[in-house]
Amino acid sequence: MNKLGFIGMGNMAQALATGFIKSGKIKPSDIFAYAPHLEKLKENAKKIGFTPVDSLDALVDSSDTILIACKPYQIEDVISQIKHKLVGKAVISIALGWDFAKYYRILGNEVRIQFVMPNTPAMTGEGVMLFEQNNSLGKDERMQIMDLFTSVGIVEELPTNLMGIGGAITGCGPAFVDLMIEAYADAAVKYGIPRKDSYRLVSQMILGSAKLCLEAGEHPAVLKDNVCSPGGSTICGVTTLEEKGFRNACISSIDAIMNKKTN
Structure with missing residues (x-):
């Protein structure tokens, strides 16, 4: 993972981006973000340090790992716009209810997928990051991503049936x-x-x-x-x-x- 792109920059995404940058494990210049309200996105970019982009296409083109942090009901529409560009990339989702199986039905095996459930204390480095055991990331890639999330809290793996609780x-x-x-x-x-x-x-x-x-x-x-x-x-x-x-x-x-x- 070299370039990380956020789709959505709400409270949870801001907490993660802030924590990642504070940890020093990823440079601000290697984090990109897209959100529909560009002016608000630019304001957050000034505070946090990521690079705002003005379209989904630009976001995917700029990143090799995509972190989906938009509202769950928006995801199908978002994926329909960029599905062809996601081939060969890694997708991390923090959207509630969107586990590995749900993404796999849409994206198949051409996209590497990991579902993570973080929480807002990640902003202080004291979060809890729940990684679904079922995933399609490469072994080294997953370890790298888990290490990044470890910088903002503890990482725990859970089977799919326990991710909800x-x-x-x-x-x-x-x-x-x-x-x-x-x-x-x-x-x-x-x-x-x-x-x-x-x-x-x-x-x-x-x-x-x-x-x-x-x-x-x-x-x-x-x-x-x-x-x-x-x-x-x-x-x-x-x-x-x-x-x-x-x-x-x-x-x-x-x-x-x-x-x-x-x-």
Whole structure:
């Protein structure tokens, strides 16, 4: 992979492009992007560093690896315009629902295909990149692409049948954590901490707790128990969360996503 072309430059694509460039593993001059709103694309290009192009044809001509990041409903129309130009190229898709089999039915074996589900924390280098095991990339090519994505987070392979639940947890999860940050920050403000400080304190608390969980090698329940002194403040808060159905609400939020995908 020498030249990477983005089709679509929404929030997720911006997060990836920003992370890739920050990592130093790909030069800004080797990243191209096309989106229908050219003026907005040019504004993002100035902030992030990629090269904007004004047509799909120009994008494909400029790139040997194409990263499809447009809306899922737009993909069939996009592919119909450039299918003849994709022959011999690699296509990475981050569009929800567009797995290897779906692309293969349209593109066949003349295009090398990989479905990836990233999440927005890629912008900070702390993303989760889910690679579908079923793919048609060359071995070395896939390792190179996985290495690029590793620069913006951790890379995990999942079989096709688990990509849906994996994406629900890692892709939608940041919004749920943001909601929790907002809620606990509201509580801090309620009791007198300024808003800006509240967001910073809560965000760092969650960041540190997550890092401890990853690095300690302990079950989350053990880490929770370590904070809960007998008759103390924390166990009172934990008890209230249980009474309010915190864990059930978390699981139910994923149920809602999975049920929506199958409807």
